[in-house]
Amino acid sequence: MLALLWRSSITGSGTVNAKLVQQLEGEKRHWREVLKRVVAVITFLSERGLPFRGNDEVLGSPHNGNFLGILEVISQFDPFLAEHINKYGQKGRGSTSYLSSTICEDLIKQMGDKIKATIAAEIQQAKYFSVIVDSTPDLSHTDQLTFIFRFVSKEGKIIERFVDFEPIESHTGESLANTVMTLLDSFSLDIANCRGQEYDNASNMSGRYNGLQAHLKKKNPLIHYIPCAAHSLNLVGVNSIEGSCQDASKFFDLMQSLYAFCAGSTHRWNIFFNNANIKLDMTLKSLSSTRWSCRADASKALCGNYAKIREILPSISSDTGEKRDTRSEAAALCSKLGTLEAQFWHCILSRFKVTSESLQKADMELMTAIHLFESLRSWVVSLRDQFDHFETAAKNVPGVCQSYKDELQRVKKRKVFSDESTEHEVTLKGRERYQVETFNVIIDKLVSCLDHRVDA
Incomplete structure (x- = not known):
């Protein structure tokens, strides 16, 4: 009764307390x-x-x-x-x-903690989960470990959730494993419920004995390690260039040199791409050193502008108004430009790009990824019988030389010594040489690398 009287006295109209309230x-x-x-x-x-x-x-x-x-x-x-x-x-x-920035940062932290708590609740409800980890330096040159959780929701959907960037100082497998365990503890997640781990192919991550995956397996033998499918496909492309033939490496060096030559001057860029209606994806691109599939955009632009580039480079090389270095560089690029490589690599890179984009989908399943690799392998094998098709398509491009470069060069004769056989060595030239020593070698290397990654 007294409480009611006191409440009515302080909330009554006209009182000082009411005004304060x-x-x-x-x-x-x-x-x-x-x-x-x-x-x-x-x-x-x-x-x-x-x-x-x-x-x-x-x-x-x-x-x-x-x-x-x-x-x-x-x-x-x-x-x-x-x-x-x-x-x-x-x-x-x-x-x-x-x-102020102080309250702004405080609110960001509180909102981030709330989101993390929501994600942790989702994972705990799903119970079983997988971890995806990768390290990358930021603009301040601080190496950070990226954490992503992958699990199946109660609706049966595959979900990926990014949760944190964690600064690291050591790249050893043991140190990375301790960092992962610390993050799991902060989310109140039990390592016993982890069923999968996916990293790139670096030895400190994928090492069988001292890698991150090995240290986590010691804590829970049920954690299966799966190499990152997109990264594995990227390595297929990189290894096929580095370990096959010089012609393959020279082609990509030529594409980068063409881009550098055109982009090095606004005047030259306007000469090559002065059409206002030309789409951005059809201008020359710089090659990506980390995403091999992105080179498809560069090869697409080269094929789409090949005839124009083939026409403009000789005119620049003979233009007395240009600098001597510019004329020399244009002449060198023109002599190296071959349309057969452009047609062939554009076909391969386009298919690799489509496969890579599919492998990076959040709902990608393991068996689907394997089928994509196997399908890509079968397609690459089928290209071995299509050399005539690529050659015909290349020769149909306006302004293209109809002969191979080595057919126009004089064959050097080697002196035969008295203790050597007089039989002539078998030397390939022109079409046969390119098909056997370049085309088939690239196909075989791609198939070999794809087999290796599928087995992994």
């Missing part, structure tokens, strides 16, 4: 509305991976970053936020405004 509730509503707008801006920037901070934190400055900049834009159409910024903005350290 109303003022307190008004303050709560005000800061809640501010937080709604601040959280909305943080969510917007985070979803799109945009930077928050600028060169300064001064309201009204064009260099104050995306966070304050977006709030200022919203305030132009939101009287409440405009009044808040005018009243509380730029008051300095010690005053509450919810606009």
Whole structure:
């Protein structure tokens, strides 16, 4: 009874306490509305991976970053936020405004912890999971371990969740294993429920005795190691170039040299690609050193512009208005340009790119990945009987020389000594030489590498 009387006395209209309560509730509503707008801006920037901070934190400055900049834009159409910024903005350290970088970072951390807790709950509900780990340096040259969990939801869908970047100092398998165990403990996940681990083919990750996968298997023998399928396919391409024949390496060096020659000058770039209607994907591309399948874009651009490049390079080499180095480089590139390699590699790289994109899908299953590798292998084997097709397509390109380069060169005669046989050595030339020593070698190397990765 006394409690009711006391409550009615402090909440009654006209009392001092009632005014204080109303003022307190008004303050709560005000800061809640501010937080709604601040959280909305943080969510917007985070979803799109945009930077928050600028060169300064001064309201009204064009260099104050995306966070304050977006709030200022919203305030132009939101009287409440405009009044808040005018009243509380730029008051300095010690005053509450919810606009500083300190509160922004605090909210980001709280939102991140909430997301991690939600992901951990999903994994715990699924019980069994797999881990995908890879290390990569950031712009500050700090090496970070990327953690991704893969599991099956209660609806039966395959789900991949990125959870964290963890800075590392040591790349040994044991150190990486300790880092993985620490992360699992922070998510309250039991290593006994882990059923799979997927990494690249580096020895510190995939090593059978001292790699990360070996150390985790000691803790749980049921954790099966599966090499990253997309990375394995990338290694197939890299090894096929490095370990096959010089002609294969020279072709990719030529593509990079062509791009460097055209991109090294806006004047030369306009000469080759001065058509305003030309699509961006049809301009020459720089070769990627990490994603071999991305070279399909470079080969596509070369094939699409081959006739034009073949026509322009000789004109640049003979143009007295160009620098001597430019004329020499254009002449050298023109002499190395062969359309047969371009047609052949474009066909292979296009198929590799499609396979690589399929292997990187989040819902990719192990058996599907194996079938993709086997299908790619069968397709590559079938190319061995299509040399005539590639040769015909290459010769049909306007302006292409109809003869092979070595057919136009004089054959060097080697002196025969008295203790040597007088029988002539068998030497291949022209079409036969290219088919046997380049075309077939590349096919055989690709098949060999694909077999090795499928077995793994």
